[in-house]
Amino acid sequence: MPELPEVEVVRRGLERWVAGRTVADVEVLHPRAVRRQPGGAAGLVAGLEGRTLQAARRRGKYLWLPTDDGEALLAHLGMSGQLLVQPPDAPDETHLRVRLRFTDGGRELRFVDQRTFGGLSLEPMSGGTEDGVPLPVAHIARDPLDARFDDAAFAAALRRRHTGVKRALLDQSLVSGIGNIYADEALWQVGLHYARPTETLTRAQVARMLAAVRSVMGAALERGGTSFDSLYVNVNGESGYFERSLEVYGRRDLPCSRCGTPIRRDPFMNRSSYSCPRCQPRPRRAHW
């Protein structure tokens, strides 16, 4: 389940191994992987072949590679997506969806995705050439690791909301890059229940929460960043180098490391929320 740190690790790999190379041909093996592409597979092939990928950028969980004609190859990994840099003679992965070959005849870029929530598309840019983003990313907020993320504006916007704090953390138009795992981890760190109404949060609580989000993401990034220095640009949420340090996520009935109380799991938005009943007491007034 790639969240921001995992996506950033992939971005660094792409920057190193793919930027500067020219696409020779594109092979789409599953239509759903390009469902957002205008013109479908044919549209992607026509728009990408002959283009040079110039860099690798990211906002939240979106990744993109600007091309030399002012568009961008946009990628979202969804739940199970991987971008792999593989030798041409490596056997096809079981869930290989899209393959890019390059004019230098070197390693291919492969999009592999078991559950097909992710996808690739070629998109026009919105905004300036320097800090512009692909059009579908225009509504995505900056993420907490972005130097231009505005803490005060975030606190103000959050306190104007009328919803539960975890819902707000998962809303990518308010703040991006936070998924279910890191939301639970950050809320545990600061002792906030997921259904705490956003309008009751103080500025100081919001500041502590942002610090917790950055701490959780930064720690994951550090661990991921140390192990990616290879040709294998790989993100697999289940491979385990992040989950070893999780305090609440996936730890139902296991003791809270702070107080020993068994961690609870509640249904939340058709998924799960993990929290400590003692460190994160349910507020009298709760927002789902």
Add this chain to the structure above:
DNA sequence: CAGTGGCCCTGTCTGC
């Protein structure tokens, strides 16, 4: 408009 909930997708695990 803001807030909420359903749906997409497939592999793994649990319980009857």
Add this chain to the structure above:
DNA sequence: TGCAGACAGGGCCACT
């Protein structure tokens, strides 16, 4: 043993 159902969940879209 076999099978049905729960579960994983980001983002889009429809609905209130």
